[in-house]
Amino acid sequence: MDDEKKSTPSIYSANRPDSAVAGDLQRGLSGRHLNFIAIGGTIGTGFFIGSGVALNKAGPVGCLLSYLFVGTILYSVMVSLGEMATFIPTAGAFSAYATRFVDSSLGFAVGWLYWFSWAMTYALSLTAAGLIVQYWDPSINIGILIAVFWVVFTAVNFLPVHIYGELEMWLSMLKVITIVGFIIFGICVAGGVGDEGRLGFTYWVNPGPFSEYIVEGAVGKFVGFWAVLIQASFAYQGAELVGVGAGEARDPRKTVPRAIKTTFWGILFLFCATIFIMGMIVRSDDGALLTEKSDASASPLVIAATRAGVDVLAHIINAVLLTAVLSAANSNVYSGSRILVALADEGQAPAIFKRTTKHGIPYMAVACTAAFGLLGFLNLSSEGGRVFNWFMNISGVAGLLTWAGTCLSFVGFRRAMEAQEIPRSELPYISPWQPWLAIYGLFFCLLVALTQGFTAFMPWNTADFFAAYISLIIFVVLYLGHKIWFRDAFVDPRTADLARGRYYEAHEKQPLPPASPLVSDGEEERRERL
Template identity: 60%
Template sequence: MGKDDSVLTKPTEASSANVSGRTSPSNDIEKQSSLEQGTSAPLQRRLQSRHLQMIAIGGTIGTGLFIGSGSALSKAGPAGALIGYSFVGTLVYSVMVALGEMATYLPVSGSFTVYASRFVDSSLGFAMGWIYWFSWAMTFALELVASGLIIQYWEQDLNIGIFIAVFWVFIIALNMLPVSFYGEVEFWFAFIKVVTVVGFIIFAICIDAGAGGRPYLGFHTWSNPGAFASYIVDGATGRFVGFWAVLIQAGFSYQGTELVGIAAGETANPRKTVPSAIRNTAFRIVLFFILTILMIGLLVPYDNESLLSDSTDATASPFVIAAQLAGVKALPGLINGVLLCVVLSAANSNVYSGSRILVGLASEGLAPKILGRTSQRGVPYVAVAFTAAFGLLGFLNESSSGAEVFDWLLNITGVAGFISWTCIGISHIAFMKALKAQGISRDSLPYKAMWQPWFSWYGVGFNVLIILTQGFTSFMPWNTSDFFIAYVSVMLFVVLFVGHKLVTRSKPVKSEEVDLVTGRTEVDELDALAEKEQEMEGPQRKTWLNRVSKFILG
């Protein structure tokens, strides 16, 4: 993982000023890092390299992997699920390398919302930013509800409203603290997720190989009941439908990977730490998703009835189902505890990412300026409070009619991740055109994405295809209600884009006029000061925490 970047987070009293009255490099760094670079609010760069690495991992490992993967297995079978997750993994990687190239060149608050507005069209940034923010705000309410349901696994008589209130207060209080606290909490939450997933993979390999006197399993589930499952219809068509359904499921599971781009605006030395996080994306995709899906498919038949459960606790997790089939009884309670950590981590990230998107929108004039207001410690407290307020919608689940409304609101958020990925790809294509038009070589970038521009076009094309076809079940047969549930987010995005275009009369930004300067020189100066500070202090001693991080992250 390299050197720790804590020099930017804990300036000592001695380094704040010297006896001659002149400020030292440490003080200069603190002053410059207190202002988020670019057209942005005063956010502070207090996230260290290990924080960013774990945020990148924790953003993807969630209920989509621990629970949603079981649904994917039941729809497409072990081979279909494996192929589906692998294919969507390539789309995610195309988005990540594109985002990495832009985020290292211009690490600003709001990240890809600012890029869409600055490189393409302010209307695109407006529509993308608001629907992405709304998805995180609504998902925050969902995670609060899920936390109550998970705790009911141990005590059925407890009312989920109690835990919605308790965890709402806990999460909003945590996000009102400096960003370094968010980074530290996410580090440990992500650490728990990583240990759980790695432990399951080792456990699955042992069980499949016949450890402990158990019979050798191998690929027995691929022959009985089979490698591919049929979904909705029978035959070859049903197997293809199952595979396509997994693409959508996998997309939902991978959403959150883009949090690296948002966190880049508050990361010390983003030119060094962000590329490292991006390069490890492929490793994370293979290890934490594809290998996990493979192991689940080897241990759990796709026709297992428990996979069809609508529960959000450990009983619906394929991890638990695999352990139960292997005769291990102690795992369900442990997995349920991990799921609680997963949900709380997701809720924490929801408020963090939603608030930072609002800061980016405010900085670009696409949201009220008050949302960009920050405390002396760089916390956008207005944006945090506004985002967290939507978590109270979780209380709608206390009544049957309210729960129906809540489900409709959640469906609006379903495709927001795909829309954001598409906009990131479009922004990157525009970014590359602007570089060429202004005579800037991509070889001079701090991080150069591979296989461009074709890789970004590949991601944009397939993401658009998934967006347009993700509601295909509403046509089999036709169901008007299901159709609107599936495509209401797309409709909302179009309304936001067209509405902003009609009101502001905005025009697409010409490549020659794209602003590639604002935010760049400030970060160059910050990096130079950081390097000078490290030279003055000398090599830092690696702690056990650094060693553990490096072992996990590579």
């Protein structure tokens, strides 16, 4: 156990911007790296293609309102995360904060479910990349493409973190440029540049601002709004990756708050502006929106370009889709591996995952996470594909539960600050309207997570029910299993750990390390066993 502790990030090495100690995560990510890691993990095929399905379900105005409303939920999560991540910047922050400020069982359940969701998403991203390449040449074997992409992006995650950050920045920048280009293109089309003439807000009038979904009338319009609310929640997930990278950010007191603000407003603008323009130039009842394809032909951006007579745009969008999923695959391995490091650091995963190279790369955590990408080969058979789809249903709700856990952790963090009489003036960043904003986010994250499978009840479908709620079932099993096995009490705010991993400026006096972590006897015994 003593040997493993040498691999643990500490306030004496990893907290310094110039850390280069072998065995520690190193602070090699700048603010721009954090921004683009979050953007890269958020903007993927789910937005480029899934937004068309959202437009069909809710209509142009209903779809826009759904994305705006979820944006307020995301804001509550991001500012809550920002306050904690600047005070105690640690890799894989979500599970660590839940363990320290609320309950070790909550940290265990949130951490492992979140890790599994990113590991499975890596397999999905590799598969999606293969399908996108087949748009140009259907004869290419998708298994070969999955293998090639797996080797390349697994290798990238073994490189020093600043190299990973640079690559992610350039891949994500292509997506941002494409979205901005589409917004400009859409404004021109709405103004009359295209085969269909001037459109303006024609489609807001016919077929209408709101669409009916499943049922008719006003209830059907609300159901459409709520269905897109769930879809928008999934689309925004990935923005919280700023918190994952906080443990490797240079000068987190300055870079993390700036990155969180820039990431939130950037993603909100890109998403909502695109949805707004899309509703102006694509009919919500256009049959092309309902295709099950995963390449450019299913994107509402391409549908709009085709209607306007610009066919070549389909190939450009398909190329951008390829960079989008590869960027997402890059982020999947990074975020999943850092969550494993956080779990190991809290004694909730084998200590071997804390081992790092001399460049600060947690190679065991990266290897374990990347190995799940090989599950993408399940899609080569019909039976395996069904199993794979069940696994992938976990990722969406796992993100919502992580958001909820972050808000709840913030409430526990504030209680601990008050109980230990630490003034708020010591916080590098103070989030607004707290703790009410965190409570608002907690309530709606749980509400959306509990209702996201409502279509299984209209009418009742057993298979759809389990597909929609399997992640919640896994979360409950993980939580109750950990609680029954270890019987750890909820964290007492008076003894919550507010010291370990705290970042100090170079001119500040750093406290001596505590003789032992502020954890319960059961927690200490579990760490020894691991």
